[in-house]
Amino acid sequence: MIILQQAAILCGGLGTRMRPFTDKTPKPMVPVNGVPFLEYLIGQLRDNGIEEIILMTGYLGDQIQKYFGDGKKLGVKICYSEGPLEWETGRRLFEAKSLLRDNFLLLYSDNFVQFNLKKLAAFYFEQKKLLTFIVQEKTTGNIRLDQNGAVELYDKTRTEKNLGFVELGYMIVDKHIFQYYEDIDISFSEVIQKLVSNGHVAGYVSRDSYHSISDPERWRLTEKYLSPKKILLIDRDGVINQKAPRGEYIDSWDKFVFIHENVEAMKTLSEKGTEFIIISNQAGIGRKVVAEKMVNSINEQMKKALENKGIKILGIYVCPHHWEDNCFCRKPQPGLFFQASRDWLFRLDKTIFIGDDPRDCQAAYNAGCDSIFLGEESELDNLSLDEKPLKVFKYLNEGIPLLVNQ
Numbered sequence: 001m002i003i004l005q006q007a008a009i010l011c012g013g014l015g016t017r018m019r020p021f022t023d024k025t026p027k028p029m030v031p032v033n034g035v036p037f038l039e040y041l042i043g044q045l046r047d048n049g050i051e052e053i054i055l056m057t058g059y060l061g062d063q064i065q066k067y068f069g070d071g072k073k074l075g076v077k078i079c080y081s082e083g084p085l086e087w088e089t090g091r092r093l094f095e096a097k098s099l100l101r102d103n104f105l106l107l108y109s110d111n112f113v114q115f116n117l118k119k120l121a122a123f124y125f126e127q128k129k130l131l132t133f134i135v136q137e138k139t140t141g142n143i144r145l146d147q148n149g150a151v152e153l154y155d156k157t158r159t160e161k162n163l164g165f166v167e168l169g170y171m172i173v174d175k176h177i178f179q180y181y182e183d184i185d186i187s188f189s190e191v192i193q194k195l196v197s198n199g200h201v202a203g204y205v206s207r208d209s210y211h212s213i214s215d216p217e218r219w220r221l222t223e224k225y226l227s228p229k230k231i232l233l234i235d236r237d238g239v240i241n242q243k244a245p246r247g248e249y250i251d252s253w254d255k256f257v258f259i260h261e262n263v264e265a266m267k268t269l270s271e272k273g274t275e276f277i278i279i280s281n282q283a284g285i286g287r288k289v290v291a292e293k294m295v296n297s298i299n300e301q302m303k304k305a306l307e308n309k310g311i312k313i314l315g316i317y318v319c320p321h322h323w324e325d326n327c328f329c330r331k332p333q334p335g336l337f338f339q340a341s342r343d344w345l346f347r348l349d350k351t352i353f354i355g356d357d358p359r360d361c362q363a364a365y366n367a368g369c370d371s372i373f374l375g376e377e378s379e380l381d382n383l384s385l386d387e388k389p390l391k392v393f394k395y396l397n398e399g400i401p402l403l404v405n406q
Contacts, residue, residue: 004121004172005051007105009041010188012058012083012092015110017215026060028109029067030213032223036067037213038109039074040226045105046076047349048117054099056081056092089188090181100175108169112222113210114349114368115170118386120204123149124172127202131195133171135203136210141166143203151201154193165203167192168210207334208368209342225345230273231314232403233337233364234266236280238356239374239396240302249284251294253301262374263309265396270311272404277344278316279336279353279363286322295320314344332359337367352406354396358382361389372399 015027022030028038042053053076057064061082071078081096093106105117115134124132127149135143143165144153155163180194195201211222237243237250242257244250266276278299284290295318303313317336319329328335341348353364356374364371365387373380373389374396380388393399 003049004103004105004117005049006054006101007045007050007052007107008054008056008093008096008100009038009107009109010089010092011038011055011064011109012061012085012087012089013109014059014085018213018219021216021219024060026057026063027213029060029063030219032213032219033227037112037222038064038068040112041107041109042068042071042074042076042078044112044115044349045107046074048115050076050105050117052077052079054079054081054096056083056096058083058087058092059085088186090186090191091184093188094178094181094184097175097178102175104173104175106171106173110214111169111210111212112226113168113170113206114208114347115206116368120170120172123202123204129202130174130177130200131171131192132202132204133167133169133192134206135165135167136206137164138166139164143167145203145205149202149204150199151196151203154189154196154201156189156193165205167203168206207328207338208348209338221345225347228350229275229344229346231275231277231344231346231351232269233277233279233340233351233353233369235353235355235357235360236278236299236302236316239354240266240278240306243356249282249290250298251284251290253298256298256302258305259395261395261397263306263311265400266306266311267309268397268400269403270309274403275312275314276306277314277340279331279340280317281319281331281359283319283322283330285318285320286325292320315340331355331357332362332366334363334367337363337369352390352403354399358387362387364389372396372402 011028015022018027029036065080068078083092083095141163142155142158143151144163145165146152211225213219213222250256282295285292299316306313317340321327321330348367348369351369353369353371358380361371371389373392377392
């Protein structure tokens with residue numbers, strides 16, 4: 001499989017929906033927490049192993065070039081393809097053709113979604129299409145997928161039936177797409193439509209929410225999402241409290257016993273500004289061994305006891321399902337991670353999950369975040385290299401220096 005090292009970003013639009021903010025500033029340079037939005041995209045690409053970035057500029061493009069220069073200060077190589085304001089997105093990409101490698105990542109400059117380039121690339125090469133883009137479920141979408149991920153229909157008007165997905169502007173592209181240009185003065189969406197009609201497009205489904213600076217309201221939300229946060233995700237049984245014997249469940253507060261070393265570590269981290277979100281499987285509810293009302297009561301008493309020690313718990317997320325239910329919220333599935341991210345507006349790729357079960361490490365990987373494992377290294381033998389945790393400790397207090405630095 002080819003390792004992708006190049007990305008191209010379309011940066012030439014007027015950003016009319018962001019006026020008056022874009023009257024004197026190109027949309028990619030709109031400030032988010034004091035830095036241009038485009039800087040977040042470039043940092044994300046760099047963190048995914050992208051070494052070279054082409055910025056296709058137009059409207060007020062000199063501001064972009066003056067700020068980013070050759071990209072050295074951000075750890076990448078940046079080059080520019082400049083063109084007049086009037087160029088459509090398809091023309092802008094065509095004019096950068098000589099700079100593009102055979103396979104490259106293409107982005108719009110106003111959307112941000114967490115992604116893992118290795119996962120996306122594996123899907124792309126498995127599909128054997130000329131273009132694969134990240135899509136997300138949406139009732140008013142513009143894309144219809146078949147069961148294998150091929151795009152059956154791409155409708156810009158969103159008037160056709162069963163359009164359950166929308167593309168997010170992150171796509172892997174084969175340079176052979178230029179064979180499908182009937183005219184260079186076109187929108188790139190028209191190129192996509194042509195490729196779809198010839199069976200050359202696939203959609204990689206992302207479950208994480210995406211954010212945008214396409215209008216002022218979304219811009220404000222994106223600023224909150226991208227702001228740095230000190231949030232740790234943490235399991236309950238076996239991490240905060242002692243586990244029940246195998247096959248049994250904590251079914252009363254009397255049976256809930258805190259793990260002193262780990263709780264003291266949470267307290268120390270809280271004193272340094274860390275907040276916690278608890279994510280826990282509770283299959284006893286689905287098995288009807290313990291009532292959901294009792295689990296909620298135990299969690300509330302746990303939260304109160306922890307907060308009395310100065311440990312701030314933002315939220316507690318519980319999967320109540322039996323392991324045979326095939327739900328999306330039971331670890332190692334990442335559904336609860338995505339829900340927490342939506343509720344508290346934090347980046348999973350900048351977050352760590354602390355657990356004591358190999359499935360916790362798998363869930364973290366599936367959600368796009370790192371993990372720390374509390375237990376023995378030998379318990380992780382069946383995990384893939386990508387699923388392995390950052391570190392293994394016996395107790396959480398051993399990991400305080402790492403977590404503070406992270």
